[in-house]
Amino acid sequence: MHCLYSLFFWIALGLVCFRIYLKLMTGWCRSQVCLVGKTALVTGANTGIGYETALDFAKRGATVILACRDESKARKARDNIIEETNNKNVSYGLVDFLDLACVRKFADEFNSTHTRLDILVNNAAAVRLRGVTTDGYLAAVQVNYLGPFLLTMLLLNLIVKTPSARIVNVSSSAPNYSNPLDMDLMFDGPDRTKAYYRSKFGNILFTIELASRLANTTVTVYSLHPGVVDTDIFRRLPPSWKFVMDYIVRWFMKTSLEGAQTTIYCALQKGIESYSGEHFEDCHFVSRYAPVAKSVDQGTHKLLWDKSVKLLGLDVTI
Ligand SMILES: NC(=O)c1ccc[n+]([C@@H]2O[C@H](COP(=O)([O-])OP(=O)(O)OC[C@H]3O[C@@H](n4cnc5c(N)ncnc54)[C@H](OP(=O)(O)O)[C@@H]3O)[C@@H](O)[C@H]2O)c1
Numbered sequence: 082m083h084c085l086y087s088l089f090f091w092i093a094l095g096l097v098c099f100r101i102y103l104k105l106m107t108g109w110c111r112s113q114v115c116l117v118g119k120t121a122l123v124t125g126a127n128t129g130i131g132y133e134t135a136l137d138f139a140k141r142g143a144t145v146i147l148a149c150r151d152e153s154k155a156r157k158a159r160d161n162i163i164e165e166t167n168n169k170n171v172s173y174g175l176v177d178f179l180d181l182a183c184v185r186k187f188a189d190e191f192n193s194t195h196t197r198l199d200i201l202v203n204n205a206a207a208v209r210l211r212g213v214t215t216d217g218y219l220a221a222v223q224v225n226y227l228g229p230f231l232l233t234m235l236l237l238n239l240i241v242k243t244p245s246a247r248i249v250n251v252s253s254s255a256p257n258y259s260n261p262l263d264m265d266l267m268f269d270g271p272d273r274t275k276a277y278y279r280s281k282f283g284n285i286l287f288t289i290e291l292a293s294r295l296a297n298t299t300v301t302v303y304s305l306h307p308g309v310v311d312t313d314i315f316r317r318l319p320p321s322w323k324f325v326m327d328y329i330v331r332w333f334m335k336t337s338l339e340g341a342q343t344t345i346y347c348a349l350q351k352g353i354e355s356y357s358g359e360h361f362e363d364c365h366f367v368s369r370y371a372p373v374a375k376s377v378d379q380g381t382h383k384l385l386w387d388k389s390v391k392l393l394g395l396d397v398t399i
Pocket residue numbers: 124125126127128129130131149150151154176177178179203204205206207224251252253254306307308309310311312313314315
């Protein structure tokens with residue numbers, strides 16, 4: 082009996098130490114940069130990492146546009162941010178990445194009503210998406226990769242016109258644990274989690290290719306892994322996971338505020354411009370994940386770019 086207690090004691094102590102370790106390893110953006118006069122667009126900003134990112138930009142005085150798909154959630158987020166920051170220059174626009182026509186409409190309106198775009202954060206994404214959209218693409222690939230690609234490309238003129246603008250892609254560490262991206266499978270491969278992996282792989286490759294195409298401009302591009310963050314993204318998991326999630330795993334995850342730090346860092350930290358095209362974790366640069374490096378060796382980033390541009394019928398000049 083005594084022995085059992087002491088076993089529990091050591092396990093509990095181990096878990097507490099592990100949690101302390103995780104908290105110590107969490108990167109924080111310490112930048113004091115002020116964003117008055119700057120415009121920032123954050124997709125999926127009504128909750129989680131996107132919400133904390135938008136809130137931070139608003140605190141720094143930016144004009145912030147929350148791009149969300151649900152009007153009542155968007156309005157609530159905007160009202161909360163205005164109340165908390167007293168920055169009235171916070172608004173929302175509606176965009177649903179499940180519908181590419183909607184993305185085009187949003188981009189058109191944005192382009193015609195704004196004269197600059199200093200920070201674009203491609204944050205919106207969803208897990209456990211199934212099936213095919215009305216546009217004919219796997220939902221996971223469209224929402225997490227192709228839709229944000231389209232949005233970025235349609236806003237690129239505006240971004241390039243804005244001095245020292247930044248594009249930040251919230252990706253994941255998922256590509257660290259997969260094979261190099263197979264272009265034949267990117268848009269037509271298996272559905273479910275595999276499609277999420279491929280879409281997040283696409284985010285990183287897109288960042289690399291776009292950065293190289295924008296090398297002669299003042300625009301810089303970054304991708305990142307936010308960490309394992311306690312957000313709504315996990316509320317889409319099966320109910321059987323819920324107990325484990327709620328009572329055990331959650332304790333070891335980052336809060337949304339912690340999870341947003343690397344996004345904020347990539348969006349405004351001065352001095353990281355030479356890392357354009359690179360990937361970040363915990364507010365520092367990390368070298369390319371092996372499968373990503375391999376894909377780049379194989380030229381997949383260029384194939385993916387060409388294929389995406391072709392599918393979307395874009396007229397690209399960069
Ligand atoms: N949480 C993690 O541990 C983790 C780990 C690695 C990477 N990430 C990445 O971090 C980013 C933010 O995730 P999060 O954890 O903050 O997730 P979240 O709380 O679920 O937020 C995701 C946001 O994306 C929006 N969204 C989902 N589907 C959309 C669609 N079809 N059209 C427009 N917007 C849509 C959601 O809107 P609704 O509220 O209307 O659904 C929500 O605003 C994602 O790119 C995710 O892949 C997260």
